[in-house]
Amino acid sequence: MVTLDDLKTPAKNTWCPGCGNFGILMGFKRALVQLGLDRDQVVLVSGIGCHGKIVNYVNINGFHGIHGRVLPLATGIKLANHNLTVVGFAGDADCYDEGWGHFSHAIRRNIDMTLIVHNNMVLGLTTGQTTATSQEGFKTKSTPFGSIPPALNPIAHALVSNGTFVARGYSGDMRHLVNLMVEALKHKGFAFLDVFQPCVTFNYLNTYDWFRKRVYKLEEEGHDYADIETALERSFEWGDRIPIGIFYRAERPTFRGSLPQLKEAPLRELSTEDIDITPILRTMM
Amino acid sequence: MLVFSLIVNKISVLIGGEAGAGITRSGFLFAKACLRGGLHVFGTNDYQSLIRGGHNFYIVRADAEELYSQADTIDLLLALNKETILLHKDELVPGGGIVYDAEAIALSDEELGRDDLKLYSAPLIEIVKELEGELIMQNTVALGAAVALLDYDLKILNAVLRDTFKPKVAELNVKAAKKGYDYARENYAGDFGYRLERTALGGKRKIFLTGNEAVGLAAIQAGCKFYAAYPMTPATPLLHFLAPLDREYGMIVMQAESEIAAINMVAGASFAGVRAMTATSGGGFCLMSEGLGMIGMTETPVVITLAQRPGPSTGLPTYTGQGDLRFVIHASQGEFPRVVIAPGDVEECFYKTLEAFNLAERFQMPSIIITDKYLVESHGAADPFDQDIIVSDRGLLLTDDKYMREEEYLRHRFTEDGVSPRIMPGTVGVIVRTSANEHDEHGFTTDDPELTTKMADKRFKKLDALAKYLEKYETTKLYGPHEADINILGWGSTKGPIREAMKLLRNEHLKVSYLQIIYLTPFPVASVQRILKSAKTTVVVENNKTSQLSSLINEHLLSDIDHKILKYDGRPFNPRELSQRIMDAI
Numbered sequence: 001m002v003t004l005d006d007l008k009t010p011a012k013n014t015w016c017p018g019c020g021n022f023g024i025l026m027g028f029k030r031a032l033v034q035l036g037l038d039r040d041q042v043v044l045v046s047g048i049g050c051h052g053k054i055v056n057y058v059n060i061n062g063f064h065g066i067h068g069r070v071l072p073l074a075t076g077i078k079l080a081n082h083n084l085t086v087v088g089f090a091g092d093a094d095c096y097d098e099g100w101g102h103f104s105h106a107i108r109r110n111i112d113m114t115l116i117v118h119n120n121m122v123l124g125l126t127t128g129q130t131t132a133t134s135q136e137g138f139k140t141k142s143t144p145f146g147s148i149p150p151a152l153n154p155i156a157h158a159l160v161s162n163g164t165f166v167a168r169g170y171s172g173d174m175r176h177l178v179n180l181m182v183e184a185l186k187h188k189g190f191a192f193l194d195v196f197q198p199c200v201t202f203n204y205l206n207t208y209d210w211f212r213k214r215v216y217k218l219e220e221e222g223h224d225y226a227d228i229e230t231a232l233e234r235s236f237e238w239g240d241r242i243p244i245g246i247f248y249r250a251e252r253p254t255f256r257g258s259l260p261q262l263k264e265a266p267l268r269e270l271s272t273e274d275i276d277i278t279p280i281l282r283t284m285m
Numbered sequence: 286m287l288v289f290s291l292i293v294n295k296i297s298v299l300i301g302g303e304a305g306a307g308i309t310r311s312g313f314l315f316a317k318a319c320l321r322g323g324l325h326v327f328g329t330n331d332y333q334s335l336i337r338g339g340h341n342f343y344i345v346r347a348d349a350e351e352l353y354s355q356a357d358t359i360d361l362l363l364a365l366n367k368e369t370i371l372l373h374k375d376e377l378v379p380g381g382g383i384v385y386d387a388e389a390i391a392l393s394d395e396e397l398g399r400d401d402l403k404l405y406s407a408p409l410i411e412i413v414k415e416l417e418g419e420l421i422m423q424n425t426v427a428l429g430a431a432v433a434l435l436d437y438d439l440k441i442l443n444a445v446l447r448d449t450f451k452p453k454v455a456e457l458n459v460k461a462a463k464k465g466y467d468y469a470r471e472n473y474a475g476d477f478g479y480r481l482e483r484t485a486l487g488g489k490r491k492i493f494l495t496g497n498e499a500v501g502l503a504a505i506q507a508g509c510k511f512y513a514a515y516p517m518t519p520a521t522p523l524l525h526f527l528a529p530l531d532r533e534y535g536m537i538v539m540q541a542e543s544e545i546a547a548i549n550m551v552a553g554a555s556f557a558g559v560r561a562m563t564a565t566s567g568g569g570f571c572l573m574s575e576g577l578g579m580i581g582m583t584e585t586p587v588v589i590t591l592a593q594r595p596g597p598s599t600g601l602p603t604y605t606g607q608g609d610l611r612f613v614i615h616a617s618q619g620e621f622p623r624v625v626i627a628p629g630d631v632e633e634c635f636y637k638t639l640e641a642f643n644l645a646e647r648f649q650m651p652s653i654i655i656t657d658k659y660l661v662e663s664h665g666a667a668d669p670f671d672q673d674i675i676v677s678d679r680g681l682l683l684t685d686d687k688y689m690r691e692e693e694y695l696r697h698r699f700t701e702d703g704v705s706p707r708i709m710p711g712t713v714g715v716i717v718r719t720s721a722n723e724h725d726e727h728g729f730t731t732d733d734p735e736l737t738t739k740m741a742d743k744r745f746k747k748l749d750a751l752a753k754y755l756e757k758y759e760t761t762k763l764y765g766p767h768e769a770d771i772n773i774l775g776w777g778s779t780k781g782p783i784r785e786a787m788k789l790l791r792n793e794h795l796k797v798s799y800l801q802i803i804y805l806t807p808f809p810v811a812s813v814q815r816i817l818k819s820a821k822t823t824v825v826v827e828n829n830k831t832s833q834l835s836s837l838i839n840e841h842l843l844s845d846i847d848h849k850i851l852k853y854d855g856r857p858f859n860p861r862e863l864s865q866r867i868m869d870a871i
Contacts, residue, residue: 011729043710045553048721055720056729061710063556064720064730065549066579072546076553076561077710079537080511084557084711105542261532268558268709270535272508272677280502280530281669283448284492285321 001036004029011056020197020208021050023171024118025057028087030174031181032060042085045074047099049091050125050199051118068098071106071115078113081266082256085185086113093123096132096152103154104161107190109255114184114191117154120199121206128202138205155235158192159228159248165191166231167246170215172198172208176244183246189254196244211242218245225249293480294324294349297356298431299373300424301342302365304335311363311424312343313493313664314449315431318442319347320493320666323484327781328493328664329355329857334518334602340368349484353630354781357861360479361434363427365409367392377402380478384430384469386410386423405434405473412464418457425458429465434473437481439466492669496634496661496778500590500654501526502670503638504562505534508677509588511554511561512538513547518602519658520564520592544569548576548589555585556719558682558709560642564590567609568599574616577651581621583719584697584705584744586645586652586680588638593657595855604855605659607777607828611836613653614806620741622748624652625806629780631665637803639675640758647680647754648747649704655805657828659857660778681706690714695726699739703746752807760809763816765798771871772820773799774813774846776834778857779826785860786867793868802834808841817844822871824848826863847871 387406595606645652718728
């Protein structure tokens, strides 16, 4: 069984003091400990951006990929060995801008993995530009007159993409976040967890204070996460009150579950010896 | 009227019609019927980027002697529409025949414009109606008529039909072929100057397949467990070939949402421990380029097939070209070692793909197979592939029992030859970490200058070991004598037309040799140098505008090529065209 100490790495953490990523990092470690997962059976996949460095800070298997491609990379890993617990970490720009083309597909395939998006509504590592989830009118170096389009709504998108686990957390509420991560990791299917994490350097608008005043917990208001219609309704709630918690949860066959060749064993354990192509060659004569 | 002597077992047949008329299928059936009669056969298609209408054709060439490509001329035209006749009548030899349906195609003497052709009209459509079959079946009626004109054995065609179609459809097609056969026998028996005869080699002994199918067979044989791709002509048929086989052979064959997704999926699958491959054409390869760099940086073994078509950009989506050689050699930012292999026929598509899998895994780098539309969609004949020649080498992939637990596992450990042992993530007690960022031996991100230099050196050090390993694989092939009047150099699918052109040049009493360069990266400097040293006249033959192979030779050997024979109209070389251009050049 893994302990918090086992999960430490020698890598020096380079996130800004007070960065919302620390909450996600600690929350994830605690979730792993709480679930009693073995660190050699978990693979962390991360993209590019401040979030991506998390691969250096958790002592489990890891693949630090390129910008926007966490989901296809994680998909390949999971399908090759479905016994592994695969967790993708992405930033809002990584997932909702550069990698947006993969988001709905991974969700509708229901790949049995977890995606945690560090959503700080700004590009941090490139020193402060707008992203898909930046608020309308948000002024950055690349949008000095304010971001023009309305922010993208990842929760609603996940719901209409037939998501089977759609949730939002807040890195300023550790206990709540750990619970969400535990539920996400336990979910059989694609678990999507968007996490508000304030960027203390480049996001002057969506601060800890801003979130603290607005977030409320769905479960405290009797939300029924089996009901897609109220889930959708809640996903559009934004402004003075912003919901966090599980929006929707359902069961649906996973992609792997629909592949009879993987019934007995993971792909990587299927024999590569004694392959005989003679029957195919015969059809070509 | 000219009198022609009877030509036996040497024919070029073109079947043409609208898209959707089953042209490729009919050509394939006819070719297979020739193959089973013991003839050497080659088949190639030509189609446009549309689903219905337009003009498609398929050329079958059959010969008692070995052959490697289509011919320049046509002896028999099976025309399912008028356009086929108008577009191809001038390719017909004097005495050539046209099978068509005069009731459906009104053809005036002026339109035909030739009086040295033989017109064999048959009521193709009426026969189909009589049989209450689909209109598409007129192509089978035409095949039956062709068999009769050539005095060939209808039983062979019937057997091929029965092996190809489901029983009910097969029987209907057998009937259609018989009707076409009977009609032609009754009306034109003994009139056509060409004949096909079963040879002593007849029977089921050769396989007849496309380059795509050969690559696919190799992937299965190699134990490739994960194939992800996004459809793009001319690589798409590979996806079609593998998809129905994945359950039986314990693979995952999946259509990704884009080429970007495909390359990242295969990288992930390979990282997790299975052999993985993707395939695309130039545009898709552009999208894969960033992923390719990640594969190079993370030292992940992946095989990529690039089936070229003419560019730039969308170019001619359904035609052939060799314009992407420099691109695959250099694609993606930064510097990292890779393997680039160019098979030249269906056999090499099989055996060289097996090598590509071994090299990718043994040296933990991307292995790229570069083909083109002409190679991957043309049908060639081969002896059934030998499954024991190239043994799977998974390199330093440590399974549980082989891993010594005394020292900590480091995914990017510095070793003598630069190759670090791989372990599958999920192995008990081991953490496997890698990064597209520059990294240390553990896989942790670094920007340390010394470590950066050391890691780049480590990755490139693998090239020395690779060069040694390649001694056991054929990286070039020499056809003809070392000392020759003309030394042709080429790569990829020009192989077939070059070997045909060599026959013609020899008839002109020229001493000619051909060096086929199979491995483009690493470049086989020594064997190319050997040829250049003894060569009197060097000729490079390529399907591109800028002669990329010449520039590579120049780069590696500081040698200029005497003559460059280039074609970049989307079409492969024809043998006579090529031999003539070579003779004109020298």
